[in-house]
Amino acid sequence: xxxxxxxxxxxxxxxxxxxxxxxxxxxxxxxxxxxxxxxxxxxxxxxxxxxxxxxxxxxxxxxxxxxxxxxxxxxxxxxxxxxxxxxxxxxxxxxxxxxxxxxxxxxxxxxxxxxxxxxxxxxxxxxxxxxxxxxxxxxxxxxxxxxxxxxxxxxxxxxxxxxxxxxxxxxxxxxxxxxxxxxxxxxxxxxxxxxxxxxxxxxxxxxxxxxxxxxxxxxxxxxxxxxxxxxxxxxxxxxxxxxxxxxxxxxxxxxxxxxxxxxxxxxxxxxxxxxxxxxxxxxxxxxxxxxxxxxxxxxxxxxxx
Amino acid sequence: xxxxxxxxxxxxxxxxxxxxxxxxxxxxxxxxxxxxxxxxxxxxxxxxxxxxxxxxxxxxxxxxxxxxxxxxxxxxxxxxxxxxxxxxxxxxxxxxxxxxxxxxxxxxxxxxxxxxxxxxxxxxxxxxxxxxxxxxxxxxxxxxxxxxxxxxxxxxxxxxxxxxxxxxxxxxxxxxxxxxxxxxxxxxxxxxxxxxxxxxxxxxxxxxxxxxxxxxxxxxxxxxxxxxxxxxxxxxxxxxxxxxxxxxxxxxxxxxxxxxxxxxxxxxxxxxxxxxxxxxxxxxxxxxxxxxxxxxxxxxxxxxx
Numbered sequence: 001x002x003x004x005x006x007x008x009x010x011x012x013x014x015x016x017x018x019x020x021x022x023x024x025x026x027x028x029x030x031x032x033x034x035x036x037x038x039x040x041x042x043x044x045x046x047x048x049x050x051x052x053x054x055x056x057x058x059x060x061x062x063x064x065x066x067x068x069x070x071x072x073x074x075x076x077x078x079x080x081x082x083x084x085x086x087x088x089x090x091x092x093x094x095x096x097x098x099x100x101x102x103x104x105x106x107x108x109x110x111x112x113x114x115x116x117x118x119x120x121x122x123x124x125x126x127x128x129x130x131x132x133x134x135x136x137x138x139x140x141x142x143x144x145x146x147x148x149x150x151x152x153x154x155x156x157x158x159x160x161x162x163x164x165x166x167x168x169x170x171x172x173x174x175x176x177x178x179x180x181x182x183x184x185x186x187x188x189x190x191x192x193x194x195x196x197x198x199x200x201x202x203x204x205x206x207x208x209x210x211x212x213x214x215x216x217x218x219x220x221x222x223x224x225x226x227x228x229x230x231x232x233x234x235x236x237x238x239x240x241x242x243x244x245x246x247x248x249x250x251x252x253x254x255x256x257x258x259x260x261x262x263x264x265x266x267x268x269x270x271x272x273x274x275x276x277x278x279x280x281x282x283x284x285x286x287x288x289x290x291x292x293x294x295x296x297x298x299x300x301x302x303x304x305x
Numbered sequence: 306x307x308x309x310x311x312x313x314x315x316x317x318x319x320x321x322x323x324x325x326x327x328x329x330x331x332x333x334x335x336x337x338x339x340x341x342x343x344x345x346x347x348x349x350x351x352x353x354x355x356x357x358x359x360x361x362x363x364x365x366x367x368x369x370x371x372x373x374x375x376x377x378x379x380x381x382x383x384x385x386x387x388x389x390x391x392x393x394x395x396x397x398x399x400x401x402x403x404x405x406x407x408x409x410x411x412x413x414x415x416x417x418x419x420x421x422x423x424x425x426x427x428x429x430x431x432x433x434x435x436x437x438x439x440x441x442x443x444x445x446x447x448x449x450x451x452x453x454x455x456x457x458x459x460x461x462x463x464x465x466x467x468x469x470x471x472x473x474x475x476x477x478x479x480x481x482x483x484x485x486x487x488x489x490x491x492x493x494x495x496x497x498x499x500x501x502x503x504x505x506x507x508x509x510x511x512x513x514x515x516x517x518x519x520x521x522x523x524x525x526x527x528x529x530x531x532x533x534x535x536x537x538x539x540x541x542x543x544x545x546x547x548x549x550x551x552x553x554x555x556x557x558x559x560x561x562x563x564x565x566x567x568x569x570x571x572x573x574x575x576x577x578x579x580x581x582x583x584x585x586x587x588x589x590x591x592x593x594x595x596x597x598x599x600x601x602x603x604x605x606x607x608x609x610x
Contacts, residue, residue, distance in 0.1 A: 216610065219522040222489050222513065
């Protein structure tokens with residue numbers, strides 16, 4: 001089954017302790033779709049300018065990603081510049097130029113509308129809602145958000161996530177959204193806002209899945225070196241949703257398959273770990289299913305007792 | 306088999322977001338021995354002043370801890386005062402009064418010397434070495450250290466840990482000791498300094514075990530509320546070493562039993578998690594084997610996939 005992915009496609013300039021790249025393909029939609037493409041067909045909804053390179057479109061298409069919903073309009077593609085501190089604990093945004101993304105108003109191709117899986121990248125809650133309303137037979141809506149929407153567009157955000165099955169946030173965002181510093185209580189409060197399934201990302205320290213009254217904690221993969229963390233959270237989302245779509249897991253009826261959700265968290269973590277090993281989405285040029293399976297087994301091995 | 310524990314016994318004054326206690330029983334030896342006492346007989350080596358309360362001695366003796374090596378000398382017991390920031394990310398030492406601990410020169414009762422398991426709490430490397438030299442038939446030496454010894458007594462520390470089987474440090478200390486920010490590489494470097502088995506503590510984020518070429522990552526227990534983190538690392542050591550002593554695991558000959566080491570890490574994590582739920586070592590007044598087994602199962606349950 002296919003996964004519809006909505007979010008940004010951007011050009012990123014990234015500086016880490018390991019070097020610097022200019023105008024590398026980025027954006028939440030890009031990372032989610034690339035990671036998901038190893039599990040299922042991803043169909044993207046995003047907007048780019050007339051500077052969008054055919055080689056970048058080719059990278060996406062080469063992974064079988066459906067670009068029918070990738071709108072091209074006159075102007076420049078969203079661009080973003082970021083610098084990470086040496087130990088990666090701090091991230092400074094140097095520039096955010098929305099360009100054509102400022103007027104993004106996602107319209108889903110008709111062929112997308114009957115897909116059962118939807119992952120909403122971190123965009124305006126209103127737009128996330130409008131996308132969901134265009135879908136006809138959803139089985140699983142997942143979405144991401146950020147501090148800006150939580151603080152300054154709270155009502156809008158609450159009205160949006162009310163209808164979601166799955167929310168992905170980091171620990172800071174979870175605490176902010178719930179108004180509680182205890183992650184355990186925060187998770188309960190967020191579940192009562194709508195999404196029965198919640199993953200709280202903790203960067204290098206892994207992630208926690210809450211689903212119904214169950215929870216599952218996975219440590220981060222112990223990379224020898226984090227090259228560039230850009231996109232790791234979105235790759236998690238892509239691996240997680242991609243695996244669920246591949247397996248046809250549903251949350252809208254019947255018993256929740258908790259073991260499948262746990263495996264999805266591991267696949268999400270696997271994809272996030274690969275993402276950090278190279279700049280931008282570079283890892284996806286050479287990554288194989290064998291690499292993914294092997295790292296999944298390594299997760300099993302280092303956490304088994 | 307018994308575990309000989311060497312370290313400090315102290316009176317702590319602790320302030321966290323949840324309240325304040327004055328002169329509560331503390332010190333590395335106290336926490337290690339109390340946690341270990343749920344698995345094996347702990348025999349302690351430490352020094353206290355004439356202000357040491359009989360009720361505190363009774364708490365230790367009540368857990369079957371051998372106090373023969375607890376020296377009582379004229380003067381005051383080591384005391385320490387600490388304040389934690391609201392989110393527990395920062396710890397400010399308000400006072401350190403060594404008192405009788407300043408002249409601590411551990412002498413092991415003869416009955417201790419043929420025990421096979423030794424855990425050296427965080428004290429002067431020279432003293433740790435002298436204690437080890439007094440043991441006659443060691444099978445497993447474990448020890449702890451801290452930034453002060455790593456930075457200012459490096460040569461001494463290196464000469465000491467060279468003979469250890471097991472080193473317990475936190476992530477900051479591991480990076481400092483190895484001079485490498487990558488925990489994976491740092492672990493390898495530390496293993497080459499002596500201890501083939503190494504646990505790197507990561508506070509609320511759990512711990513990593515490196516043993517030979519294997520590694521094992523365990524997330525921290527997701528407490529609803531951390532009441533007071535004082536002693537958690539030492540309780541980890543006590544649970545870890547206590548379980549290994551109980552099981553008679555050896556590192557000095559034959560194949561390493563990696564599964565037993567992993568279970569020991571879980572028991573260490575379990576004891577650390579209980580420690581954080583009350584002030585000081587209060588939890589040990591009421592903790593039962595059933596509580597420990599139940600939390601061990603919870604670890605299994607939330608990390609199984």
